[in-house]
Amino acid sequence: MLPLLRNDRGPLLLLACVLTIFLSSAAAAPLGKWLGRSAGWLLALPLLAVAAILVSQFSAESALTQTVSWMPTLGVDLALRLDGLSLLFALLVLVIGAAVMFYSAKYLGKGKQSSFYVLMTLFAAAMLLLVLADNVVVLFVAWEATTLCSFFLISRSGTHAQEPAIRTLLVTAAGGLSLLAAVVTMSVVTGTTQLSEILVSSAWSDNSTFATTVAALLAVAAFTKSAQFPFQAWLPDSMVAITPVSAYLHAAAMVKAGIYLLLRFSPALDGVMLWHVLLITSGVITALIGAIAALRRYDLKELLAYSTISQLGLLVTMIGVGTEYALTAAVVHTAAHALFKSALFLFVGVIDHDAGTRDIRELATMRLNMPVTKVAVTLAALSMAGVPPLLGFISKESMFTAFLDAPGPAWIGVSVTVLTAIAAVFTFVYSGRIVFGAFGGDGSQRTVPEASPLFWGPPAFTAAAGLVFGLVPHLLDPLASAAASSAVGSEVHTHLALWHGINAALFVSLAVLTTGAVLVAYRTRLEPLVTRLRFPFSALDVVDATRAGIIETGVRLGKLSGTTSPRLHLAIPAVVVSLIAVYGATHLHTLPPIVGETSRPLDWVLVILVAAGTIATVRAQTRISAAVVTGVVGFSMTLWFFTLGAADVALTQLLVEILTLCVMVLLLRRLPRRFSVEPVRKRIPAAVIAISAGLATTFGVWALTGRRDLSPAAQYYLQEGEQTTGGANIVNTILVDFRAFDTLGELSVLGIAGVAIAALLTSRKPVAIRSADLDEDSPLADSRQNTVFVRSITRWVGPLVVIMSVILLLRGHQEPGGGFIAALIGGAGFTLLYLAAPSDTAARIRLPYLSLIGAGVVIGTGTGLLGYLEGSFLTPIHFYIFEMHFTTALIFDVGVYLSVVGVILAALNLLGRQHRLGQQHAWTSDHDTTDKNEEVSSR
Amino acid sequence: MTLAITAGILVAGAVYLLLKPEMLRIILGFVLLSHAANLIIMAAGNSSRREEPFGTFTDLTNAADPLPQAFVLTAIVIAFSITVLMLVLAVTGKNDDNTSVSPPTDADDAAPQATDDAAATTPGDDAATAPTTTQEPTS
Structure with missing residues (x-):
């Protein structure tokens, strides 16, 4: 017997009694299926048996108690106790229950009666537990x-x-x-x-x-x-319940x-x-x-x-x-x-x-x-x-x-x-x-x-x-x-x-x-x-009115805090950031000194560039101009990362900027050209919140960064990273060796984003493409002539981009590159193919992007599992083929590559297409007859 | 200091855009905000060290901290996928991307929109409601 059991007498009889009824409830499902209403005859028996056991075990002098440890940390035990009151109610529950079961065997209709018997026995079990609970x-x-x-x-x-x-x-x-x-x-x-x-x-x-x-x-x-x-x-x-239920209730x-x-x-x-x-x-x-x-x-x-x-x-x-x-x-x-x-x-x-x-x-x-x-x-x-x-x-x-x-x-x-x-x-x-x-x-x-x-x-x-x-x-x-x-x-x-x-x-x-x-x-x-x-x-009516009233109150209360407009939700964190900064400014007394020279003269050029780009984005009146001038900020960011000694980050930023712009352009044709003009009374509070959040950020970054030396982790990576992993590109080794588990998580996020994009676009029709005000006589109006230049270039550049993407993937462990960057370059290549095509349909890149995403995550996880050979999940394994050094980290990077390419392809394929997405899986090819239709409507 | 100022400018622009009614402006706000966040992560590595982290270092005085760089690299890619997702959200809802409950009736926008709605009923649309659209995906 378990050591935690305390038992007066009998081999945990009370518990067994309760369990019996619970088990009979489990048995009621098949019995009700096989025997139909007649299951009541059988199911009444455990109730009567338990009633008999309880009567035989009862003694008026001392109550029977049994305890099984349940949640010891909370001091909650599954304690049962049988005294006179419990016995009386238990007998009512069991004997009346048995009578109802017998009765149901005759009362119910023919056919399966599983749910009734399961619920009734469960009801009896719950009542028994209730009256026996100590x-x-x-x-x-x-x-x-x-x-x-x-x-x-x-x-x-x-x-x-x-x-x-x-x-x-x-x-x-x-x-x-x-x-x-x-x-x-x-x-x-x-x-x-x-x-x-x-x-x-x-x-x-x-x-x-x-x-x-x-x-x-x-x-x-x-x-x-x-x-x-x-x-x-x-x-x-x-x-409204049937008679046996009412009787028992x-x-x-x-x-x-x-x-x-x-x-x-x-x-x-x-x-x-x-x-x-x-x-x-x-x-x-x-x-x-x-x-x-x-x-x-x-x-x-x-x-x-x-x-x-x-x-x-x-x-x-x-x-x-x-x-x-x-x-x-x-x-x-x-x-x-x-x-x-x-x-x-x-x-x-x-x-x-x-x-x-x-x-x-x-x-x-x-x-x-x-x-x-x-x-x-x-x-x-x-x-x-x-x-x-x-x-x-x-x-x-x-x-x-x-x-x-x-x-x-x-x-x-x-x-x-x-x-x-x-x-x-x-x-x-x-x-x-x-x-x-x-x-x-x-x-x-x-x-x-x-x-x-x-x-x-x-x-x-x-x-x-x-x-x-x-x-x-x-x-x-x-x-x-x-x-x-x-x-x-x-x-x-x-x-x-x-x-x-x-x-x-x-x-x-x-x-x-x-x-x-x-x-x-x-x-x-x-x-x-x-x-x-x-x-x-x-x-x-009182119950119903109360219920309606509670719901109404909830709606009213909810309206105070909730709104369908994102504006309010987004303003709150911005305001809170400013408040935190105010608190910090008044409560921070001594800060450690700034270590080293954190600013260089050339940085100011970048500050001006970013400022110009940001102001232009904020002031842009049309969607297309806003998208383009945001690019100015993105490219300035690329320069920032180069200046900060982060070549890989800069490359990534550059590629992402290009791809974001491409995707945005695909979507802009579905949206109105101009933004709405907001009245001044709405612009001023927004500007106040924005400027205070900006000041808070500047203050926070100034006060909280640049005031310490290199962290021990960074020292380790810089001094021993290459020896440990065999890779000279430390950032890449962090991604695929040291912190590969993080990266695997990020792959999953990417994958889910890709699946969500696909799900959204296959289940909901995107808004229609707006007509472009094109001069029909202009050569620009004809997409085939219009794309001659790009198509010619693509013929040469396309393969080069693919080769470059593979090279970058392979060399990523040693030099700038790696799975993320290589995939973005590959994605850029596909984008180029897409842009060069004269029509949406001709441009469809028929690659199973969802499978690519899945393959990426599977490869990443599989590499992780391989790591168990060497000790733990995602431990890189080194091996040599023809005296060339390989590591499973490279395979992991292939997983990264596939996932990222999959997401980019999902975006291109699904967004570039006409609004007829609910019809087939994204990667199944269309009949050519639809081409003409789409080409006509896209004009 | 320059990083702090840049991040501040970006956040101010981002927050201003976030408070606009159009989804596209909100998305651009998020783009700017992620730029700011990335710069702040970089700043956490101390921008006084700017030597690229390649190879093995014996002298650590100028070596840039590689850890924030790795974080930012993945952050950029994730921000990209989230941006695309938000862009998709912007075009799968109403006919324009105005997120406010009662869209402002701007004379500028209302007129072309009406014609766009009419243009939206293209042959392609009709096909979308035809019985053939219910065919099972084959792959």
């Missing part, structure tokens, strides 16, 4: 997993389910954020992420701010999950997660005023509005959805009251609710499945000849209504007892009792509506026969369980006591019983039952009255 981070992860599972389960019902699914996700995920905040706060304040340690921390009593904050955060999280006011909207909304999973969270933190938060206030208010309001809404519905499933909200409201109120008796009542009611609600949901599914409708008004015309269904639905409805001798009666009477004994001022207990009694009356009435609505039909249209036992079996079982536990309530005593002990925080011994003697609660129950019975009798007169009781606004 670490708040694990708890949070499981919580979010249930949110996602429910989202997918709802949204898989079809396109009409997407909006409800998104609303569900938004509301529950918002609650998840609240839980995350609570988790973080608790971990920081208590110093641990272990749930059982957090609960007994002294911080809850010492630090009231902390306790209040966490109480609010946890309450919000639980309210969203359990659909409590004001977050109740999503639950009825989620009714409402009875055992999802909404019960919120109840579990409240019960779990109940001992720690007992006495925090806000906790009790929030829970009682929200619970009572939810119980009432849910019950009233349920009275108005005719769709049985929708009715049940609102009844869930109402019942959960009662549960939350009980937890809010927080006495030992109230919490025990909550625990029992949780179980009772799970049993009757799952039965009702699943039977509504049975009715819907067999009768083809679940609308009370339509069912009124049918006679359901379904004895078992009728009995089971009646039992479940009676349990929900709180009629003896069902479990629902016991839990509801305990509830009233608890409310009457509520701590604090007497009016609280009385008003809570009165309000919940009203909710209970409504509960009775809508329970009656279910039974009479479903089975009170006159049979005028048709008679519906009973479903197969396999179909009604699972829900009948949970309905019957409600009766059994009602008749023999002490069967539940151990579980209820253990769960209540965890929720209370101290030992609780519950003795559930049907008869508690004559007391106040009994009178409340009697009053509820009598009023309820009368109202059920007059339900047909009641319904129109209640239908008029409308909420002034729909909660769904």
